[in-house]
Each structure stands twice: as structure tokens, then as C-alpha cells.
Amino acid sequence: MTISPFVDPQTRRSSVAVDVGGVLVGGGAPVVVQSMTNTDTADVDATVAQVAALHRAGSEIVRITVDRDESAAAVPKIRDRLERLGLDIPLIGDFHYIGHTLLADHPACAEALAKYRINPGNVGFKDKKDRQFIEIIEMAIRYSKPVRIGVNWGSLDQVLLTRLMDENAANGSPLSARDITREAIIQSALHSAALAEETGLARNRIILSAKVSQVQDLIAVYSELARRSDHALHLGLTEAGMGSKGIVASAAAMGIILQAGIGDTIRVSLTPEPGGDRSREVIVAQELLQVMGFRQFVPVVAACPGCGRTTSTVFQQLARTIEDDLRRNMPLWRDKYPGVEGLQVAVMGCIVNGPGESKHADIGISLPGTGESPAAPVFIDGKKAGTLRGPKIAEDFQVMVADYIEKRFGKGE
16 A cells, blocks of 8 residues: 655745844744734823733734824833833834834834834825835834835735736736736835835845735735745735634635745734634634644643533533633743643543543543543543542542643753
8 A cells, every 4th residue: 555645834935034122033933923902002001901911812022003193102101111011022013104204203112113014005105105115114224123014905006006907908818807916915015125125124124914805815925925035924814804704714824825834923813802802813823823733832722522422511611621721821831831832631521532532642531421430530641640530520630730730841840
């Protein structure tokens, strides 16, 4: 019998490394997770609280909106407040329309930010476009800041798009409008990067992104952009949507691109539910990288989906409790228990796959299914370590997990 070779992720695309406030993006560094606040940046208290929450959830870079004088004036205050809280997280300034003016009028803001984000489609119009773009680049050079040139097809340079459409119409075998729009996005990013370098911004201070809202467009645009450039690339499906739709769309698009070795930093742009937690997008980004095997952020909890054998909900409740407990404790455990993010826990609901899955995990429990003996064997490092019985099986297993973490990952070992 001939066994076909298995397909692993392609070798990471070689890109130029960019230092963003101490976080390395590109150059072979692990894919970085970032997020963005949705507070009014002028509200210092609210913005600090949300940046802190995003950071605790695992965001390594956080972008904030800088849209007017009040928000620009608040940026250094936000930076100072975060530092007093002991939070060393790079802040990215998101500029549109008047970024050149805000950076010039608020030097403390220009200094406090770790990176500037520019959208070449709305940095200026007609004769002002290149001039105002260059002014922002010159500010980045003055303050030694990197820049993300972030093209978005919702605000694409219409002059460039019109020119490409006209040229295409004159072609004997014209491409579709969708293909031309994709090409315009790529050319906008590459032209802006070239202009930034001509102005004097070093190549290792430039990150590119090309945001679209459809999965196939994102795959096509980034595949081609990666082929034409060695700049570090930021991935993200813009306007991905709310709930499961946004999660599925983002995972489908970025999963394919990441599998192809493309991408140096990602954001999952989810529309939050009313009153929902903004940090959800951070968790989804981490889970995407983790399930694909690119990074480890939190211990993995394997749990069976349930069937007619598992009419009890004990295993579901225990799996959720363990998972929530692990994620809640990770900010403290990263220092206290080095390597704990690689832990694998199994919470299974019956005897069919329970013992086997538990043996594969570092520590696992096989709870009794419908009609089974009211006993729950626990396996540690592949060997049976004991059997739990009685009404406190869940609580007893939680104690065993905590004890296992202390013994295996504690610095006193």
C-alpha cells in the first residue's frame, strides 16, 4: 500500500521584520494578535479600561482611534495611565482624513504612539493626497515610528480605480470589475509603500494590509500581495460581521492564507453583540492560531460533543468551568507556570472514547455516561491515576488539575 505524503503548512513567507513598540512583526517572528478599541479615545478612563481588558485577554498590540484634537490630546494620558498600571502594550494610532494635522499639532501624541496606521484612500484627495501622506510619513521618520499602510476597499482610491477600469475596458480581453478592484487594492498598497520609502521611511518600518469583506477576495488579494512584496503583512477580514458569521468568515479566510505561510499579524474584526465583550475578537484570533498549530496561548480542553449516551450535563458544565478557569488565570500563570499554555486537558462524557482521549491528554477524566457505573477514572500522563466517585466529582477533578499544574509547571519543581 502506498501512503500519500501529508500536507503541512507551507513555509512562512520571508518578510522584513518590524519592531512595533517592542513587539516584533514579521521576519519569522510568531504571528502577532492585535485588536482595536471601540471607545471614544477622548474618554481616557473608558479607553484605558478597554485597552487593559484587551491586553489581559491576550492582545499584543491595540489600535485606538485618533480622529480629532480631543482624542489626540488624550493619547499621552492613556499611555501614562497604562504605564502606571504596569501595562506595557504598544498603542497604534488610527488616522483618517486629518492625521497629518493631528500629528503636527500634538507632538506628545506622535511620541506616545508605537505605530501610525494610514489609509491611503482617505489620507487626502486629488493634489493633496500624496502631499498629506508624505507629511505623515515625515512625522513617522521624525519620531522613529513604524507605519501600517492599510488599504480598505470601502475607501479605495477612486482615481486609481477609475484609471485601471478605463485601461481594462480598452483591453481586447477585459477582466471582471472584481478582478480590477482586487488589482487596485494591491497597487494602492504597493504604490504607497514605495512613496513612503522614497520619502525616507526605512523598509523595516512598513507594514501593509489590504482589507476586504469577502473570503475569496481576501485570499486572492493577499496571495498576490505576498508574491509581489516582502513587507510584513497584517491580515484581517474587514466588516466580518457579528457572532458565528464573523467568526467563521474570518477563520475561513485567514486560515487558508496562514496555511499558505502568509501573514505576520492578525485581527479578527467582529461586530460585538449589544453590550458584548470586545475581547471576544482577541480570543477568536488566539484560538485560530492555536488550533492551526502556529502558537500556544492557553491550555487546550478537549471535550466530547455529547450524544444519547451522555444525557447528564456534568461533563459539559465541567468542561466549561475548566476552560473558563484556565483562561481567567492565564495572565498570572504566564509568569508563575512557564509552559502551562501547552497543557492538554480532556473532559469526556462516557466510556466509548473517554478513556482513550483522557490517555492522550496530560490530564483527563472520563465521566460516567447514561447507564454506566457512577465512577470517573482520571488519567495523568497517559496512566490511570485514580477513580473519582460521589457528588463532588467535578470539584475533585478541578483540584487535581490545579495540583497537576503546580507540580509540573511550578517554578519550585
